[in-house]
Amino acid sequence: MPNLEQYSFLGAAGTPIWQVSQTQDYELLWPGWSTEHIAAGTLAGGVEWRLTAADGPGDFFLYTQGGFGTVDVQFNTADAVGAADSFTIPQATHAHGNWAFTAEGVYCLDFERTAALVGGTPVADAFTLAVAVGQTDPTAVDPANCVATHPAAAPEAPGAPQVSVDGSTVTVSWAAPPDGGSPLTGYTARLLGGDAPLVREVAASAASAVFSEVPPGAYTATVVAVNAIGTSAASEPSGPVTVAAAEPGDDPGDGPGDDPGDDPGDDPGDGPGDGPGDDPSDGPGDDPTDDPGDDPTDEPGDDSGDGPGDDPTDDPSRDQDEDPADDPSDPGESEDEVSPVPDAQLADGARGDVQVSGPVTAGGQVTITVPGHAGERVLVWLHSTPRLLATVTLDADGKAVVTVPADAAAGSHKVVVQAVDGSLVGWDTLLVNAAAQAAQPDAGKQSSGSDQKSLPVTGARSGLWIVGAALGLVAGSLMLAWRRRRLSQSI
Helix, strand or coil, rough: CCCCCHHHHCCCCCCCCCCEECCCCCCCCCCCEEEECCCCHHHHHEEEEEEEEEEEECCEEEEECCHHHCCCEEEEECCCCCCCCCECCCCCCEECEEECEEEEEEEEEEEEEEECCCCCCCCEEEEEEEEEEECCCCCHCCCCCCCCCCCCCCCCHHHCCEEEECCCCEEEEEECCCCCCCEEEEEEEEEEECCCEEEEEEECCCCEEEEEECEEEEEEEEEEEEECCCCCCCCCCCCCCCCCCCCCCCCCCCCEEEEECCCCCCCCCCCCCCCCCCCCCCCCCCCCCCCCCCCCCCCCCCCEEEECCCCCCCCCCCCCCCCCCHCCCCCHHHHCCCCCCHHHHHHCHHCCCCCCCCCCCCCEEEEEEEECCCCCEEEEEEEEECCEEEEECCCCEEEEEEEEECCCCCEEEEEEEECCCCCEEEEEEEECCCCCCCCCCCCCCCCCCCCCCCCCCCCEECEEEEEEEECEECEEECCCCCCCCCCCCCC
16 A cells, blocks of 8 residues: 555555556456436436445455545445445446455445436435455355355464363363364463463364373463464463372372382382282392392492492482483473474464563563463564573563563564463564664765655555446446336336
């Protein structure tokens, strides 16, 4: 769209539109309207043409250009269809206008034309005009049964999930939400309440996620749905549930309150007082915690995989050469391995509810707000060249403060919020202003180019087909016919 005030009704400058113009282009359809074929003396005045409803993937405009750059808007659905969407066609008129649309797809435009015959008798006709815009197959459009298309979007947020607890196992279940016009590809369930969210990703066919060995504590759950367009907003949180702590001294395999030394299934490495399940190969006088077959040079109680003299308090499940810092359950390590979300996935439908304060000067701080994710640990990136700003835990209001690097390039960026499992939470735009710099002496003079104003444009040269109209809107001639739904007598 041109950056001129008289065209501001079409939208922001630079935004693409699909348009056929009032000036004839022999490669495009040239729609217009005409009252030339109504015999003189038939009507008492002109014909009122009114838009009564519109449905489609974007907004529709009909406007004409006059001399000296003037613009007259006949129809405009961007501000809702109303009384202003009407104009009168004078008698003996043949005219054309600019038909503009903000998105590709099928539009269904409902019109009514009214007039008065000589003598005062009113006549009227209503019809639906089906319009195929851009890369849309006009042969698939039925003018008699117009069905508008709408662009696919990210799914709607699921409803608040249900949560059940069985020991240390928590099950989160939900109902599938509307898919936004694109099939669902999966869900991400989050269990909130511990040191860091517990996350499970499941297929679109699933309606629940199971969390095993959940630490004791109080938890709530949220769910997001995913399709090819993007990720939904998070659901409302579930009601709280509690995972109870095990009774002190319980063997994980014992029944409640069992003495761990009495269960025949106890570990044969237990101390004196072992049950009948003890390893019969232990010799008399063996350290009851020693595993038969240990290196005889092991200290009593060493794990059989440990070297001689290892600390007997060492975790038997850890190899002596393992670096304790390499524990794969350490959330810090998994966060380091998270890759940034590709720019191709940062479509408008994937924005979510993320909000970023701004603009900001390079080196300054901004506040990010992520509704529905309070208490979650997230990664915050600056795009388009992905740069990790921080890994933060959102506060009770879903907010956190991050610092924009002092060397960040001036201009528009995207701030992307990502869950620790790598899934996209959402993004928002951020305008970064250059950091102030001291004036340089003898900088020399800079030439300034002339500021040229661009001429009005008429939009993208994509195909637009008008495939049906009750009163003969056919490539440049619109005739008023009185064959249907007359309010009174025939002409």
